[in-house]
Amino acid sequence: MSTQETDIDRLAQVQSRIRRAARDAGRDPAEIRLVCVSKTIGADRIRPLLATAGRREFGENRVQEAAEKWPALRAAFPDLVLRLIGPLQTNKVRDAVRLFDVIETLDRPKLAAEIAVHMAREGKRPRLLVQVNIGEEPQKAGVMPADADNFILYCRDELGLQIEGLMCIPPVEHLASPYFAQLAAIAARNGLKHLSMGMTSDFEQAIKLGATEVRVGSAIFGAR
Numbered sequence: 360m361s362t363q364e365t366d367i368d369r370l371a372q373v374q375s376r377i378r379r380a381a382r383d384a385g386r387d388p389a390e391i392r393l394v395c396v397s398k399t400i401g402a403d404r405i406r407p408l409l410a411t412a413g414r415r416e417f418g419e420n421r422v423q424e425a426a427e428k429w430p431a432l433r434a435a436f437p438d439l440v441l442r443l444i445g446p447l448q449t450n451k452v453r454d455a456v457r458l459f460d461v462i463e464t465l466d467r468p469k470l471a472a473e474i475a476v477h478m479a480r481e482g483k484r485p486r487l488l489v490q491v492n493i494g495e496e497p498q499k500a501g502v503m504p505a506d507a508d509n510f511i512l513y514c515r516d517e518l519g520l521q522i523e524g525l526m527c528i529p530p531v532e533h534l535a536s537p538y539f540a541q542l543a544a545i546a547a548r549n550g551l552k553h554l555s556m557g558m559t560s561d562f563e564q565a566i567k568l569g570a571t572e573v574r575v576g577s578a579i580f581g582a583r
Contacts, residue, residue: 524553
């Protein structure tokens with residue numbers, strides 16, 4: 360990666376790879392959203408992607424970090440879409456509901472119940488994705504694949520939450536494709552159309568297997 364490249368240059372390369380992967384899969388590139396993962400990146404580097412490159416979808420891992428930099432950016436760019444893609448603690452739910460447009464890491468009944476309560480209190484309904492621990496890894500968050508159907512049903516029927524899709528992070532030491540295919544199968548049988556899967560190292564595979572959103576950070580902003 361050349362030191363002369365800018366974030367916008369690298370963004371353009373990622374966008375080109377997305378278009379190529381979509382065409383290779385027989386898909387319309389417009390079906391796939393690029394979520395720029397901006398964790399640890401300051402507002403001064405995010406602003407050009409908003410102002411010059413016209414990007415509007417960003418992902419953050421931590422509520423507190425997002426709260427420090429995004430309100431001012433949202434004031435300048437009110438049409439941006441901010442996604443929480445990191446684990447959410449129940450004591451941060453109120454702030455998350457206020458700040459984020461999409462919460463992608465819904466993964467347990469207690470968290471779902473808290474989200475439902477604070478949505479009602481705040482009068483704001485962020486879009487919701489269920490995170491599936493697709494590799495069944497003990498160190499990762501997410502509902503286990505075998506429990507996903509019942510959890511989605513609980514969120515819908517018991518809490519009245521509208522679940523839009525699924526998110527996953529496959530094991531890094533394995534080929535990602537089988538995990539992406541498994542997530543797509545869970546989504547299909549639950550009538551879910553949105554699949555947030557694929558990161559810098561594997562988003563082309565994810566697009567081939569039906570991703571509607573890919574989360575890319577280091578290929579745009581460099582290693583952190």
